[in-house]
Amino acid sequence: MQIGSLTLEAPTVLAPLAGITNLPFRLLAREAGCALVYSEMVSAEALVRGQPNTFALLRSLPAEKPLAVQLFGSDPGRMAEAAAMVAASGADVLDINFGCAVKKVVKTGSGAALMRTPKLAQALLAAVRKAVRIPLTIKLRSGWERSAAQAFELGAIAQECGVDAVAIHPRTAVQKFSGRADWSVIAALKARLKIPVIGNGDVFCAEDAARMLSETGCDAVMVGRGAIGYPRIFAEIASRLREEPAPPEAAGERAAVMRRYAELSAACYGPQIGSQLMRHRLGWFTKGIRGGATFRKAASAIASMEEAYELIAGLERAMRA
């Protein structure tokens, strides 16, 4: 698949997930074979104002490339300025958030609110397109409350403005995460646009990914919740698309991925912040496994990286037994 000048090795993309797709998480996804990773959403306002914590979100490493950085905002001039900062940071793709339905974001006119203001959306995309040469994508919902019509309108505007690909999560903003993603909207958008369409929503296993690709004709699948604590989903999708059986998860594999995630977190943020992050984040990898609830309770009290590694070793022994 092609996004502007960028060629993807496979039709798999890690969704932008606030509070989740930080640098260590993205590295795990790439190591599992995901072809393109998206950052957490980054506030254009905070970036332009020079907030150090926001600027830190742009940090990357060669091993995770290609990286797409997602911005949210609603002022065309500020967005163009922030876009130039993202391009200067070395990001391979810039994405604009048209889907976030969280009150804090929507009340500033950003995220899914932009789907209700097509003229502003057009001005914003034109300004951003002028500011950067790197491949540009947008991530849509199907609309604010009416399904599809707004996505079709925004998709056409994006294409006209020189956007290189459109990702769509076919739920309305009002729906948030309820109900099922309406994949027929992905197919309909794909049929209307010349630029590539990335399908998103409710891909929880390799079979779902294969079905989304064949049912909708989309160019790539974007996986969000299905990858949280289970980056292996990308390797399983790759096997499925090659029509090969995915090797079953080995006994020690889950613990090895958790240890890798802990090591990457400590390397990226230092042992103190790394261990704080592990209190909540290690639990993601233990959903649905025997002893998971006990592990998560113990993990919530982690005070050092040594404790994190000991807990993982304990879980590994239990899983092998």
Ligand SMILES: Cc1cc2nc3c(=O)[nH]c(=O)nc-3n(C[C@H](O)[C@H](O)[C@H](O)COP(=O)(O)O)c2cc1C
């Ligand atoms: C915890 C969480 C955080 C999210 N953060 C973002 C975000 O920062 N930007 C964005 O465009 N979408 C965000 N989303 C939406 C996802 O990218 C994706 O569209 C949605 O989860 C549907 O895909 P899925 O069914 O594969 O999870 C978030 C979703 C979740 C569950």
